Amino acid sequence: MSDITDFISALEAAQSKAKFTPEVQNAASGIDPATLKAAVEAALAMGVEDKLSDDAQIAALKKGLDFAGKLVMMLKTAPGPFEKKDLWVYFKLGNNVIPEKAGMFDMVKKQLVGEWEKVKHYSDQKAQALYIEKVNEFIGKYSLRDE
DSSP states (O other): OOOOHHHHHHHHHHHTTSSSOHHHHHHHTTOOHHHHHHHHHHHHHSOTTOOOOOHHHHHHHHHHHHHHHHHGGGBSSOOOHHHHHHHHHHHHHHTTOOOOOOOTTOHHHHHHHHHHHHHTTSOHHHHHHHHHHHHHHHHHHHOBOOO
8 A cells, every 4th residue: 555645635735725836726626635545546556557447536546647747846855867757757658648759869868768668558547646656755755845
């Protein structure tokens, strides 16, 4: 079981409008924390290519990914480039985006696309849960700004 307590606490703070920017607060609206937590746990427990069958959990994961994408911008310190790599890969997969191939001299993008190639068979829901889990990890490591 994955513990995403810090992420859920941030979600609830954004929903109550106690913290964060209006953009983050808006991204938090309409997400049921209990459903999202159950969806993340279910997605992390399933195989990499498996899909969830519960429509409420599927919707919660997608909204959770969108919220996490906004929330990660609220970290007090930006993660390093190697840490950002996982975010980039899981966000692309979670949104069913196929990255463009890198140019010959773009070594950073080549690495990112190479990492994406390694996990491109993951389901979008697995990637969404992994992204949320990674953002939760960063919240614990770097903490969040209130505004």
